[in-house]
Amino acid sequence: xxxxxxxxSWDLSIGVDGPGTRFxxxxxxxxxxxxxxxxxxxxxxxxxRPVTVDDLMTEIDRYRRFITVAGGGVTVSxxxxxxxxxxxxxxxxxxxxxxxxxxLDTSGFLGERATDAMLxxxxxxxxxxxxxxxxxxxxxxxxxxxxxxxFARRLRDLGRPxxxxxxxxPGLTDDPDDIDAxxxxxxxxDNVEVVDVLPFHRMAAAKYERLGMRFxxxxxxxxxxxLLDRVRGQFRAHGVQSR
Ligand code: SF4
Numbered sequence: 001x002x003x004x005x006x007x008x009s010w011d012l013s014i015g016v017d018g019p020g021t022r023f024x025x026x027x028x029x030x031x032x033x034x035x036x037x038x039x040x041x042x043x044x045x046x047x048x049r050p051v052t053v054d055d056l057m058t059e060i061d062r063y064r065r066f067i068t069v070a071g072g073g074v075t076v077s078x079x080x081x082x083x084x085x086x087x088x089x090x091x092x093x094x095x096x097x098x099x100x101x102x103x104l105d106t107s108g109f110l111g112e113r114a115t116d117a118m119l120x121x122x123x124x125x126x127x128x129x130x131x132x133x134x135x136x137x138x139x140x141x142x143x144x145x146x147x148x149x150x151f152a153r154r155l156r157d158l159g160r161p162x163x164x165x166x167x168x169x170p171g172l173t174d175d176p177d178d179i180d181a182x183x184x185x186x187x188x189x190d191n192v193e194v195v196d197v198l199p200f201h202r203m204a205a206a207k208y209e210r211l212g213m214r215f216x217x218x219x220x221x222x223x224x225x226x227l228l229d230r231v232r233g234q235f236r237a238h239g240v241q242s243r
C-alpha cells in the first residue's frame with residue numbers, strides 16, 4: 001500500500017550507502033538469502049514495524065539540514081526496497097521533492113517493480129551484482145542472476161547514475177574468470193560511476209547468534225589486501241573505476 005510500509009529501522013551512516021552522510025531506511029522483506037547477508041533481521045516482513053511515509057518524512061526533516069550540509073541524502077535500503085515498491089517510490093519522491101539527494105540500494109532481483117517514475121526520483125542506484133556466473137549466483141543468493149542484469153541494462157538505457165557493489169568473499173566470489181566477465185559487462189554500462197569492492201567480514205556473526213540462526217560463512221576469512229588489489233585491478237583493466 002502506498003503511504004505506508006514495513007521497516008526494520010532507520011539510521012545515519014557515513015560513506016557506505018551513497019555520498020556523504022545518509023539517512024538510511026532499512027525496509028523489511030527480501031526474496032534472496034545471501035550467504036553473507038549482514039541484515040538477516042530484515043528478511044521477513046512480519047518481523048518489521050509498520051510506518052507511514054509521513055512519519056519518516058518528519059524524522060528525516062529533523063536531520064535535513066545536517067545531511068544536506070554534509071553532502072548526503074536519503075538511502076532506501078533493506079532487506080529489498082523493491083519488495084514494497086509503492087512505499088519506496090513515495091518515499092523517494094517525497095525526499096526528491098524537497099531537494100534531498102536520493103539513493104536506492106537494491107539487488108536488482110525485483111528490478112521490474114521499479115517504475116521509470118521511481119527511477120527518475122532516484123539520484124543514485126546502488127546495485128549489488130553478487131556474482132556473474134549463473135550457478136554461483138544461485139548458490140550464493142538462492143535466486144536468479146538474469147533479473148539483475150536486465151535491471152542494470154535498463155538503468156543504463158535510462159541514464160541513471162549507478163554504483164555497482166560487489167562483496168568479495170575468498171573462495172566464494174573471487175574466481176578470476178567470473179570477475180573478468182563481470183568487469184566486461186560493467187564496462188558496457190556508461191552510467192556506472194564506480195564499482196565498490198566490499199571486503200567480506202564476519203561482523204554479522206554475533207547478530208546471527210542472537211537470532212538463533214547459523215551464520216553460513218562463520219569459517220571464512222576476510223580477503224587480504226593482495227586479493228582486494230587483484231580484484232580492483234581486474235575492474236580497472238576493463239576501464240572501470242573501482243575502489
Ligand atoms: S539481498 Fe541484501 S538483504 Fe537480501 S539476503 Fe542478500 S544481502 Fe541480505
